[in-house]
Amino acid sequence: MTDTEESGDRTAHPWPPVERTPRVGAREKVTGAARYGADHAPPGLAYAIPVVATAGKGRITGLDTAEAAAVPGVLLILSHLDDLGIAPAGYVMADGYAFQSLQPLLDDRIAYRGQPIALVVADTLVAAVHAAGLVRAAYDEEPFAVELDAAGTETVLQEEALPLPFLADVVVGDADGAYERSPLRVDAVYETGPQHQVPMELIGGVAEWHGDTLVVHEGTQSAGALRGGLARQLGIDPDRVQVITPYVGGGFGQKNSLQPHLAPLAVAARRLGRPVKLVLPRAHTFHAASFRPVSRHRVRLGADRSGRLLAAIHEVDQQASRRDLLPATYTEITSRLYGISSFRGRQRHVRTDVQTPGYMRAPFEHPAAFALESALDELACAAGRDPVELRLSNDAGADPVTGKPFSSRHLAACLRRGAELFGWAERPPDPGSMRETDGTLVGWGVAAGAYPVMTVPVLARLRARADGRVLAEVGGHEMGQGITTALARAVAGDLGIGVDRVDVVVGDTRVVPHHLTAGAWGTNSTLLAVHAALLELRARLGVPREGPVDVAAAVAAAGRSAPEQDGAEVVAEALTKGPGQPPEAVDRMRAGLVAPAGPEYPGHVAFSFIAHFAEVRVAPAAPRVRVSRVVSVADCGRVASPVTAEAQVRGAVVWGIGAALSEHSEVDPRFGGFVNADLADYVIPVNADVGRIEVAFVGEPDFTLNPTGVKTLGEVALVGVAPAIANAVFHATGRRPRSLPIRVEDLL
Amino acid sequence: MRPYTYTAPATLEEAVRALSEAGPGTKVLAGGTTLFDLMKLDIETPPAVVDIRALPELAGIDTAGPRELTFGAGALMADVAADPLLRRDYPALAESLAKAASQQLRNMATVGGNLLQRTRCTYFRGGPPFPCNKRLPGSGCAAIGGLDRGHALLGGGDACVATYPGDWAVALIAFDAVLDVTGPRGTRTLPLAGLHVEPGERPDREHTLAWDEIVTRIRVPVTAAGRGSTYHKVRDRESYAFALASAAVAVTLGEGGAVEECRVAVGGVATRPWRCPSAEEELAGAVLDRRSARRAGAAAFAGARAGTHNAFRIELGIRTVAEALRIAGERALR
Amino acid sequence: MTSEVVTEFTVNGQAVRLDLDPRESLLDVLRERLGLTGSKKGCDHGQCGACTVHVDGRRVVSCLLPAVQVNGRSVRTIEGVAGPDGALHPLQQAFVDHDALQCGYCTPGQVMSGLACIAEGNAGADDDIREHMSGNLCRCGAYPGILAAVRAAAGRREG
Known part of the structure; x- marks a missing residue:
């Protein structure tokens, strides 16, 4: 195996062009054969439905589950009254795995409306749904604040609260001075409200125990985070957690980390000795996972009379939860879209009583561009x-x-x-x-x-088979963005074989460790690993570094020259990572954690x-x-x-x-x-x-x-x-x- | 969802009997697109359900008759929407159905059941913790002083401002539709205008049907104004959404564009299907033009009472009526 | 306790006889009892179309249909669209050819809706297709491809 530093062989590799190829997996998707997490239906399946808090904040003073428990078919009701033996998984952006640091069902605290307070498990879905509707909770409510300008919020400066170099405010030159001196000025406030990712696939899946190994079928952008996070939560070895997620019904950031329903689901499955399926009602998904927070942008642009930009000041307030701060990088692009010589950014967080907001497609860049590009349009008008x-x-x-x-x-x-x-x-x-x-x-x-x-660390393994097919096992996830198509094309193009001769496996922790597929780094990062693995494969096959390969013949020849290989396949692996990323980045990827920097x-x-x-x-x-x-x-x-x-x-x-x-x-x-x-x-x-x-x-x-x-x-x-x-x-x-x-x- | 007993009688007579025998609280199930939906939310919790979807007595569409159009209550929204005669002679009626929901839902929902579609108020549907006098009498109304962007401007009160969400009934009320109703005490005829009630002190009471009565047929008197009609609907997206404001309008025009017959009703803005006699009076005898159309719209909303976030829908509603009159006027001239 | 209701119907031509709790939706019966997981749950309230199937030849949302109501009726799901030899239906092939999908989760519902859209005669113009395919949400935003696929399968050119 090659463990290549940075992005592997640095020589440009202009793959031969491959004709436009249809999406890999399209046939499975148009026939209904594609299996998503909740499509898994092992024998003996039980069904879980959560109960959620109706209070905005406070404590649970009473939880009445008697009526629910009496519903025929109800097997189990998990809540904070029980000792679930679950440890917190930690916040994904603070050395953890979960979309927020809060793990519900562990104590009587309610941090926001919609927080789960119980999990009902029954023989049938109708029984679980019925019983969940009968659980009654009483609360001692506390005041809460959910809007940016509400009393009781707390505003913190990002560079003080998150003192990391790449999160510091961007300051270039004297933007305030240059702005004041500019003959043309735009000064406006732009706001984008909260939004939800709402992928069509509901959050949920199936947890089952095979002996002392937990197997999870659930749509996710980070099978590694589920694996590592559940191991931490349940106190078991990560090798005893398997996450299988070949198709993800849309992610858009919502499924980029561990969600808090899974550990209780695993506990329920273990206690019952049965697989348990949980599909969250759509309404629950608005509180069960992250969302795009409110952000408010004051943008000041200074320009000369021709509209040549002299200064830009971009100040952002972003909604946060009480517990976690989503590192904001709005100014990363607004400071670079144009040649602005003086720029000052400032990013603040406003703590409110919500679940922790998170990543939703172009999480900072979409709102930031709305602010800057609107202001630029105003400037164009002003400058004529x-x-x-x-x-x-x-x-x-x-x-x-x-x-x-x-x-x-x-x-x-x-x-x-x-x-x-x-x-x-x-x-x-x-x-x-x-x-x-x-x-x-x-x-x-x-x-x-x-x-x-x-670019993130990725492990790719290629298996050249005696029948001339190539199997690519790659850490990553297919959420519909087309990563498997890009990988199949890369392998096919490099070896000069048909795309239909390449099989790609992603979303399966039994095969390779998985990077978090988000931030639009999935395709370029996995292609780098596949690129390196292809060079390794060519070496092992004893074929030149470039040009078409008769895979079946090369595998047969390699088998003759290396009898210890059984002749059925030749395997090559490569692990690549982004430039400047420390070796720990690879360890973190293997553990299901996000890279620390770079x-x-x-x-x-x-x-x-x-x-x-x-x-x-x-x-x-x-x-x-x-x-x-x-x-x-x-x-x-x-x-x-x-x-x-x-x-x-x-x-x-x-x-x-x-x-x-x-x-x-x-x-x-x-x-x-x-x-x-x-x-x-x-x-x-x-x-x-x-x-x-x-x-x-x-x-x-x-x-x-x-x-x-x-x-x-x-x-x-x-x-x-x-x-x-x-x-x-x-x-x-x-x-x-x-x-x-x-x-x-x-x-x- | 709560458990319930299910029966599917074969005839209307059996259905009436089954309903009586099952007792108060029993619900009739037709297309299910409202009832089953609300049962999933534990908003509706009937102990028993009588399925009338396939009753032969409720089938049939007749739009050719000389005196009236008749629609079996069990006819599907999609079938009525696609009826060629209706589309030609009463476009407002056909459009009100075609612009409702999605084709899948129109293939399930019946034109009788649709009349009693319940409000989409998020506080009503959301269940606890939201107070809702409609769902839980006496608990209060979260929409008043709350997120009321979609709530009613007309016909609301201090107890409830939930919008009646349907389109079809708005078009029907403009055409003076009547209903045939059957129950254990026999059959009666009920003007559609007498079906829905404003919330008043009892928002949980939405209509005047007894619990054991079944709407069997919808009848619409024939009118020449049908051809000059439209159902105009404004939504937050182009399709598959409830109305921010809608208007069912029908006109006949005489010489010089003077309005002879005029029918105006508005939807998405009121607590029940809302006929607008003042708008009709405003137009009677007037020449239909931009100004008179706007005046009619303003008359329709003269009694509107805005809440916190919905005042814009008064102006939107006025414009929607005016726009509907423009479209209807063009059709009337054809 | 809810009493179960004997319900007989056909799914993709196969006769089925089940004792059903009247609370079970057709969608849950297809997915959880019959192993037909092609139909998807995206909202469970008739708001997304991912569960679209045909009942007696017409498209419906199976999540809002109590399964007991299909007694005596015929149900067709995405699993019954391709030929017995696995050959794709022309509309399925058009979905592949026009890349009318990304994550694929809404796709079975889109295909079932598209088949009906064409059969209903609602594929005569692009705006007709757009309107009559609007009951099927696609969060990936594959709508232009879906339009192109339905148009192509209806035997029409752009316009």
Whole structure:
């Protein structure tokens, strides 16, 4: 096995092009054969349903389970009254595994409405649901605060509360002085409300014990965190926990860590000696996992009269829970999208009585881009400049923060190509100047986005088989982003075999250790490991470092020359990690923990970029915004899998439509928690909301960054969609949206 | 969900008997899209359910008749929405169904059951800890002073401002629909306008049917205004959502565009399907144009009472009525 | 205690006879009793369409259908769409060809809905398809691909 330092062999490796290939696993998905966590149905299955707190904060003073326990078929009711023998798993961003540090059911404290207080297990689902509805709790309630401006919140400065170098406020030059001296200034506050990821797959799965080994079938983006976290919680060896998650029904950050239902589920399964299935009701998922917190952004931009940026100040307040602080990196992109010589960022956390907020697709970058890119549009108006032209004239050469070059930066190409595809040159500058005969206002808007390229440790194992097939066993997760397609294409392209000759296994801790698949690092990180493993495999097969390989013949030949191998297969492994990541990063990945820091590139910084162009229509009678057309052009380095990459961008545009126009988790300060906790009231786009979406890629491989030339896509694709829509709304109506979502009442 | 006994009688007569025998609290189950949904939330907890979905007496759609249109209460929303004659001659009725829910739900829900669809108020559906006079009489109303963006502007009171969520009944009430109702005491006819009641002091009472009565048929008198009609619905997304405001409007126009017959009802904004006689009076004899349409909309909302977050829907509602009148007027001229 | 109700129906042509608690939804019966896990639970309240199946040839959300109500009726699920030899139905193939899916969780419901959409005659124009496929949420946002797949399977070109 090669344990390669950093990103393995550093020579550029321009894989031979592979034709557009359909998504791996598509057949299983269109036939219903794909097995998600809760599809697992072992014999003897019992069913669990949680009971959740109705109080906003306080203590449980009484828990009456008698009526519930009397329901025929009820087997077990777990609560804090019981000693569950569960240790806390720790917060994922503080050396732990869970989405928050709080593990419910261990004591009588209630930290937020919706917190689980009991778990009912029964022979049948109807019995479990019935009984859960009969559990009664009494509370000693305490005052709570759930909104940013409420009395009783606590505001802390990030660089003091989380004193880590990469979380310090970004300060370059004297931004305040430069701002004061600027002839053109924009000073505005932007806000994005709380939102929920709502992947279609409900949270839940099956826990079963095979002897003293716990087997978990559950959709997750971090099988390693479930494995390591459950081992810690139950006090068992991690090797006695297996997590199987071949398909994940959407993650978007919601499933990036251990959730607190699993340890009690494992306890129930152990006590009963039966497998137990838990599928959380959709309403529970609004409190059972993380969400995108409220963030409020004050942005000040200073520019000369031509619109050349001289200073930017970006101050952010982000909602937090009482217990945990989600490290915020809003200013990481706002300090770098443009060549701004003086920048000052400040990030604060506002502690409230909620579950710990967390990661939701482009967690910081989407709100940050809404703030900055809206402000830039305001500046373009003030300067009388075309918004595309203004952005092009403020493009950055080197990284304004570190002075290092970008590994690659094609934002200008994204803007130019997008403008061309969109027909931007036809845009009249004045708001309200495009109107259809029925009075419908039409607006065109543009916005840019960026997202850092992160790389994490990954282990990949390739098995070349005597029948000429290759099996790739890779630590990672398929949430629909297309990672298995990209991996299959990479192996097939390298060896010159058909994609259908490659099998990919992800999401199975029995096979390899798993990295947390999030932050859009999954594909580039796993490709690096596969790239290194391919070189190792070629060495073991005794074939040249490049060129097509007759796998069956090479395996047979290797078997003849190395009789200790049985001739059935030749195996090669590689473990790669990001540049500058310490060796502990690998140990942490094996343990299911997130990397402590890095990657740290010695000679450059690395980001993906994107430009979005949106056309909106606002009808005069009911001024609800419709997005009729979007063009998105991404610079993500080499496009590892065109079919799935295009889908990622289209899907992100749909996300942006929801984020800009409808998604908002409603908070009632009298009750805490979230009120519109279902898919009727939490409004995500439907098919009829989506018009034409055109996607293009710059397509320039970034061989400065790594030998595969692949950067990152899944997150950057969303960054800038919402401000492009908001800017289009301004262009249509002359009204400047400064908070999301933009709903009909905002334009009446 | 609480346990319940289930019976599926074969005839209407058997169903009436089964309902009586099962006793008060028993619910009739048709498409199930409201009842089964609310049972899953423990909002509805009937000890017994009588399934009337497949009763032959409740089937049938007749939109060709000379005097009235008739819809069996058990007809599916999807089938009525797709009826070619209805689409041509009474687009408001067809559209009110086509713009409701999703095709899957319209394939399940019946046009009789849909009349009694219960409110989507999140505090009603959410259960504890929210007080709700409709769900738990006397407990209070969380929507008043709370998140009331979608709550009623018309017909509310101090006890409840829950919006009646249906579309079909709004269109029907504009066309003076009547219902045939059967129960152990025989059969009666009930104007749709007499079915739903405002919350008043008893928001848990939503309609005037006795617990043992079954709606068997919906009848709509024929009117020439049907062709010049529309159901206009404004939502937070393009489809598969409840109305922020809607309007069912039907007009006939005489010489010079003067309004002869006019029917206006609004939905998504009131505690029950809401006919707007003042809007109709405003238009009677007037030339239908942007100004008169706006005046009619304003008249419809003259008595509106806004809460904390829903005042915008007064203006939206006025515009929705005006827009519906514009569309209906164009159709009336065809 | 709820008394069980003998319920007979067919699923993908196979006769089924079950003693059912009337509280069981068709979705839970398919998934938990019959091992037909292609139909998915995304909301359990008729708000997402992931559980869409056909009953007597019409698409319904199986989560809001008490299973006792399918007595005497025929149910078709995603498992009954491909040919017995495993050959994909043209709409399934169109979903693959147009990449009308990402995570795949909503896909069985989308396919069942798409089949019905075409059979109902609601695939005549792009806006018809968009409207009549709006009862199936897709959080990955594969809507443009779903539109393209239904359009293609309906034998239409773009427009």
